[in-house]
Amino acid sequence: MREDLSSMHENLPSLTFLEKLTARWQQGHFVCVGLDVDYEQLPAIVKGQRAIEEAIFIFNRVIIDATANLVCAYKPNSAFYEAYGESGIRALSRTISYSQENFPHIPIILDAKRADIGSTNTGYVLSAFDQLGVDAITVHPYLGREALAPFLERKDKGIIVLAKTSNPGSGEFQDLLVGGAQVSLYEVVARNVAQHWNSNGNCALVVGATYPAELRRVRELVGDMPLLIPGIGAQGGDVAATVAAGQDSRGWGMIISASRSIIYASCKSDFAQAAYWATVKLRDEINACRG
């Protein structure tokens, strides 16, 4: 079955991040599963006698197999893997390879929140897009468009810029009123990305589900640009408010990310079924609110 899928996909042309994403949206998929794996929290049946690398990879493989028909993207957060040093990085790399080989139509977003000055970013570009082989990456806006050129030049990839993040303290700088017009910094980031950073049509923005009013404002500013929306589930974001504020003119445009509420839906041996049903539930809730 897996081999058939693989050979079926061998003849697919290489699709861009936006093309993969749009195809998933067309099929009614807006859930992004956050693969934020903490070895300590893995079900006993997965840990068994396995080493950290193997246990994390096996867990991700099972979660991916269980949810692949229901999602628009996977989003591993690099911090969870870097925490375990080399074995964590290998588990991340194997997870990405597994997904790309078996489900090449599902884009993978590396939530790494990188950004350095100019040419230095080339290292992160090589690491994410060429070594690990992901379709998109999250980046900090603070250094400006000029610094992020090595990311933005990759037309086939998604460059997802932090605008209004989901954490309680995100207002410290993001809500500051800026310039003569006294608009919030996150709005300036969203506007600049939409108007000046996106000449390759490969940009997207992060806006937390925990801030529906700000999500609505960003959607007004950026037209149909994709929005990565974390904060649903464990962080408390509301699905109906998120969809009402976040959908684009086509009822699409949303990458709604949930992690703990899906991957740890059960800590017992039925964790894969529990992840499946948690994803179905979220998919159906989202689709019931769209329109």
Added chain:
Amino acid sequence: MREDLSSMHENLPSLTFLEKLTARWQQGHFVCVGLDVDYEQLPAIVKGQRAIEEAIFIFNRVIIDATANLVCAYKPNSAFYEAYGESGIRALSRTISYSQENFPHIPIILDAKRADIGSTNTGYVLSAFDQLGVDAITVHPYLGREALAPFLERKDKGIIVLAKTSNPGSGEFQDLLVGGAQVSLYEVVARNVAQHWNSNGNCALVVGATYPAELRRVRELVGDMPLLIPGIGAQGGDVAATVAAGQDSRGWGMIISASRSIIYASCKSDFAQAAYWATVKLRDEINACRG
């Protein structure tokens, strides 16, 4: 000789980042060597038949041995190592271990420019401070103090926050005028870090040498807080202007970082001597301007 040094340091109490740094400043050392190694640019004598990991590690070891008596810190930039996947990460890890074992009095700054929301940062904290074993890390301010708590709680480490970065386009957001008082965003970042983030006395700021007026302004705002100042050398920052603007009330407070102008001072077999003399020259230039 190396073994003697190791055993000499075994009985040293574990020093904080700020204690190590201050001891180096007291001895007149303000140069930070940026270990930003690109395998392609290594001298032929280092590359030889060596694999990437070994070549990068050997190069760093030679540079560290040549310059350890002259510097206040080493600063490997993570992007350069991540570019080579697992072998790059191993070269980084071996470089840090080598320096910490043989020169434990010299602090190591991981220039990784990380920052995620709250508990997710724990992964980066574990990776940098516990797996790799560095003394300090650079972070983005955009998510605010609340998000960066897992970094800020590490009293023994240095948390170095980007304020005004050295790149030509850093003004896009950092120079935006904020609030009723219409001060620049980078000033608000510097002020908040000094007034609200630094309850453990472990914060520092990044200000590029390419912006001496902004460097002076940050120094006015933050008292004697350490400033990491990149942009000298290949990026064109001026030493006299940097020291005049950046020194604190004691004539200290500066971590003046140069990378290419030191590590690639020669691309021939005399690269270690060339790195030594380039570091001596910069150290003497800095000290001639202090006062």
